[in-house]
Structures are given as structure tokens and as C-alpha cells.
Amino acid sequence: EIVMTQSPATLSVSPGERATLSCRASQSASINLAWYQQKPGQAPRLLIYGASTRAAGIPGRFSGSGSVTEFTLTISSLQSEDFALYYCQQYNDWPLTFGGGTKVEIK
Amino acid sequence: QVQLQESGPGLVKPSETLSLTCTVSGGSISTYFWSWIRQPPGEGPEWIGYGYYSGSNIYNPSLRSRVTISVDTSKNQFSLKLTSVTAADTAVYYCARLVRGQGMDYWGQGTLVTVSP
Numbered sequence: 001e002i003v004m005t006q007s008p009a010t011l012s013v014s015p016g017e018r019a020t021l022s023c024r025a026s027q028s029a030s031i032n033l034a035w036y037q038q039k040p041g042q043a044p045r046l047l048i049y050g051a052s053t054r055a056a057g058i059p060g061r062f063s064g065s066g067s068v069t070e071f072t073l074t075i076s077s078l079q080s081e082d083f084a085l086y087y088c089q090q091y092n093d094w095p096l097t098f099g100g101g102t103k104v105e106i107k
Numbered sequence: 108q109v110q111l112q113e114s115g116p117g118l119v120k121p122s123e124t125l126s127l128t129c130t131v132s133g134g135s136i137s138t139y140f141w142s143w144i145r146q147p148p149g150e151g152p153e154w155i156g157y158g159y160y161s162g163s164n165i166y167n168p169s170l171r172s173r174v175t176i177s178v179d180t181s182k183n184q185f186s187l188k189l190t191s192v193t194a195a196d197t198a199v200y201y202c203a204r205l206v207r208g209q210g211m212d213y214w215g216q217g218t219l220v221t222v223s224p
Binding site: 001032034036042043044045046049050055056087089091094095096097098099100101 | 142151152153154156165166167168169201203205208209210211212214215216217
């Protein structure tokens with residue numbers, strides 16, 4: 001299976017600053033990569049699919065990039081509601097696999 | 108607006124079978140793929156598998172021997188059965204719509220299932 005590794009585990013950022021989250025695949029995921037946001041007690045929410053396409057209703061401050069084995073999620077100017085857990089997930093091969101997550105916390 | 112809602116027992120005894128149902132509203136279940144995902148407390152999500160209205164399935168190899176996902180088009184529901192559960196199966200279980208090429212775009216709110224005597 002494709003193992004997804006996210007870094008850092010925790011990212012401390014001040015409101016209004018940029019956050020950059022990384023995700024690495026153990027083998028090629030092509031651009032079949034999604035990013036999810038999860039808040040406590042809630043289900044994950046799809047942010048990005050196809051490595052760089054925003055899902056419906058997702059604000060423009062969220063952007064994704066990368067391909068093959070290296071991917072990045074950027075939040076251009078953190079808002080209070082963006083402090084949460086973020087997971088990457090590949091759907092290039094079965095089984096679908098998630099990364100271990102990056103927690104974005106207030107600095 | 109598509110909505111998903113999980114239902115089923117919140118407590119299952121070791122060695123028994125965990126059974127959950129996901130009811131889909133706001134859209135037909137006869138398209139897309141319908142997935143189950145679980146998340147142990149404090150851990151990341153784990154994809155369990157998907158079912159399709161035609162009867163086809165793909166399961167995570169780590170659970171394949173114990174999992175069955177089925178789709179009931181007459182009720183617009185799909186279900187999960189996980190046999191021979193242990194404490195390691197304690198998790199929040201989510202159902203979700205899986206779109207080919209897009210990931211999982213609609214999720215249920217999740218239901219906590221605890222495996223305990």
C-alpha cells in the first residue's frame with residue numbers, strides 16, 4: 001500500500017500568517033491526492049482533490065500543489081476557523097490511505 | 108444537498124459482529140461509491156472499503172477477512188459488517204461518498220463504537 005507521511009506533526013502559526021503543510025507518498029500517487037480538514041468532534045471535510053482543485057465552497061486561501069510523491073497544502077492567511085487537523089489522502093491505488101495528520105495550532 | 112447518517116449499536120462485545128447502516132438522503136445511492144472509514148480515538152482515519160450498487164466491493168487488505176459492505180438501493184442505504192471484533196476495533200465509524208477522481212466529498216457525522224465486554 002502507499003504510505004503517506006505528513007510533516008510537521010504540529011505547526012504553530014499566528015492568525016493572518018501563511019501555513020505550509022507537507023505530504024509525501026511512499027510511491028507515486030500521480031495527482032490523485034486529497035486534503036481534508038478535521039475539527040474536534042467533526043467528520044473530515046474535503047478541501048482539495050486532484051492535488052490542486054478546491055472542493056465546492058472552499059475559500060480561495062486554501063491551495064494545493066505537487067504531484068507524484070511530494071504534495072503541499074498552503075493556507076495563505078490563517079483565519080481563526082482554520083486552526084484544526086489536516087490530513088492528506090491518496091486515491092491513486094487501493095487501499096485508500098491517509099497521512100498521520102498535521103495539527104495547525106495558534107502561536 | 109446530500110446527507111449521510113450512520114446508525115447502529117454503540118457498544119459491541121468482543122468476538123461479536125459490528126453492524127452499522129448509513130442512510131443517504133438528497134441523492135440516489137445508485138451512483139458513486141460508498142465508503143466506510145474509521146478513526147480510533149486520537150489517531151488518523153483508516154479507510155475500510157467501499158461498496159457499489161452493482162455489488163462490487165474493494166476492501167482494505169488489513170480488514171478484508173472480516174468486512175462486508177453492501178448497498179441496498181431500495182432503502183438508499185449501505186451497511187458495514189465487521190466480524191470477530193476486538194478492543195482494537197473501537198473507533199468512530201464514518202460513512203462517506205467516494206467520487207472517482209475526487210476523494211470523499213460527503214461524510215456522515217460519525218458514530219462511536221466501543222468494543223467492550
